[in-house]
Amino acid sequence: MKFSGFKVVKEALTGHRGWGPLWRDPEPQAAYDIIVVGGGGHGLATAFYLAKEFGQARVAVLEKGWLGSGNIGRNTTIIRSNYLLPGNEPFYEFSMKLWENLEQETNFNSMVSQRGIINLIHTDAQRDAYRRRGNAMRLAGADAELLDREGVRARLPYLNFDNARFPIKGGLMQARAGTARHDGVAWGYARGADQRGVDLIQNCEVTGLRIENGAVQGVETTRGFIGAKKVGVAVAGSSSRVMSMAGMRLPIESHVLQAFVSEGLKPLIDTVITFGAGHFYISQSDKGGLVFGGDIDGYNSYAQRGNLPVIEDVAEGGMALMPMIGRARLLRAWGGVMDMSMDGSPIIDRTPVEGLYLNAGWCYGGFKATPASGYAFAHLLATDRPHETAAAYRLDRFARGHLIDEKGAGAQPNLH
Numbered sequence: 001m002k003f004s005g006f007k008v009v010k011e012a013l014t015g016h017r018g019w020g021p022l023w024r025d026p027e028p029q030a031a032y033d034i035i036v037v038g039g040g041g042h043g044l045a046t047a048f049y050l051a052k053e054f055g056q057a058r059v060a061v062l063e064k065g066w067l068g069s070g071n072i073g074r075n076t077t078i079i080r081s082n083y084l085l086p087g088n089e090p091f092y093e094f095s096m097k098l099w100e101n102l103e104q105e106t107n108f109n110s111m112v113s114q115r116g117i118i119n120l121i122h123t124d125a126q127r128d129a130y131r132r133r134g135n136a137m138r139l140a141g142a143d144a145e146l147l148d149r150e151g152v153r154a155r156l157p158y159l160n161f162d163n164a165r166f167p168i169k170g171g172l173m174q175a176r177a178g179t180a181r182h183d184g185v186a187w188g189y190a191r192g193a194d195q196r197g198v199d200l201i202q203n204c205e206v207t208g209l210r211i212e213n214g215a216v217q218g219v220e221t222t223r224g225f226i227g228a229k230k231v232g233v234a235v236a237g238s239s240s241r242v243m244s245m246a247g248m249r250l251p252i253e254s255h256v257l258q259a260f261v262s263e264g265l266k267p268l269i270d271t272v273i274t275f276g277a278g279h280f281y282i283s284q285s286d287k288g289g290l291v292f293g294g295d296i297d298g299y300n301s302y303a304q305r306g307n308l309p310v311i312e313d314v315a316e317g318g319m320a321l322m323p324m325i326g327r328a329r330l331l332r333a334w335g336g337v338m339d340m341s342m343d344g345s346p347i348i349d350r351t352p353v354e355g356l357y358l359n360a361g362w363c364y365g366g367f368k369a370t371p372a373s374g375y376a377f378a379h380l381l382a383t384d385r386p387h388e389t390a391a392a393y394r395l396d397r398f399a400r401g402h403l404i405d406e407k408g409a410g411a412q413p414n415l416h
Ligand SMILES: Cc1cc2nc3c(=O)[nH]c(=O)nc-3n(C[C@H](O)[C@H](O)[C@H](O)COP(=O)(O)OP(=O)(O)OC[C@H]3O[C@@H](n4cnc5c(N)ncnc54)[C@H](O)[C@@H]3O)c2cc1C
Pocket: 037, 038, 039, 040, 041, 042, 043, 062, 063, 064, 065, 066, 067, 068, 069, 070, 071, 072, 073, 074, 075, 076, 077, 078, 079, 204, 205, 206, 207, 234, 235, 236, 237, 238, 242, 257, 258, 259, 293, 334, 335, 336, 337, 338, 362, 363, 364, 365, 366, 367, 368, 369
């Protein structure tokens, strides 16, 4: 089934009887060449690119719940490539380029919307830092524009510019950034992978990794043992749990991050805005809800639900930035489990166990990375060499001291 304008019109005129399921529901086979553990955005993108770009035919994705039930369907949907460090910026710009062609590549409407992002500046020091970041972005081929106070006011007149504590002095804008429909991204990759022969197996939790003589043999699951030459783990907030099955202790903590959506409002915010004096980011969905979030909850947890003090903290950030938000009613809130690495940057690497590979440590920012993460992980799984844009994301960098500390915050997950 191919999606097109013609197909939509045809189905509208014939009672919508021609739509089929987006993917098969196969029984697990006895063995595969490559098993990807985790049917989130990164696992599904990995399987898609393994089949499409690297010609891998015998691939399965094992998901303990349903496809897209994790963070891929829980995030605030912001995509951007406004990073500073050489280890990060080329990777996120590669991701941005993949986003720009994603819907054509998957023939699926993932609602990629390049509505831009503006990071607000509140101090002179912050202006210097953002100018430096903007220059680094441009050097890596990304777009960046420094706005002065009036430039921001012309675009976002409803912000509180004269807040005595947090005056707005300008902003760093990336016009090509924006949002995408998060679960639509998972569905697009899932459908594309399935069409290329990947088995997507839901309700199949990996409960053990079978390792013999230092090499992976396959995975124990709630649906029995499944053999594999290679196993790629992409389970986000569950990374520590799954890798402990191989006796590994990761430089990762799991924390809850919450997201919030207001009642539907008339079009108001036509870009993504981040508050530079606290942790608050906001956009408006196509249905009209204000979609926003803030900090992680601040204690380790594997529960996909949040606490009340952080809701208060996020609301304070919103009120400081745009006081009129106080009149909007909060409709929904939920939590996701974040795999917070100790330097705020991810890991895409082999492990000491032969045939076992890890994709983890995405912190707050793994949604925007989904296409590049999938591509780079597929590259690694297929060729055993890191993709050129992900070469710095080594697991042993924490032992070697080669950290990629984007924010200069040290080993403090709550500050990344
Ligand atoms: C509230 C919130 C807001 C966010 N906002 C943004 C944002 O605006 N921009 C951005 O870039 N990023 C954002 N993120 C981060 C982003 O969503 C994540 O970094 C990213 O989705 C993680 O990768 P994933 O999609 O593969 O994870 P997931 O979707 O969580 O996929 C992991 C999958 O592994 C499965 N799994 C776990 N254990 C097992 C097992 N033993 N066996 C089989 N399957 C298993 C899980 O069920 C899950 O489906 C946000 C996250 C949250 C929670």
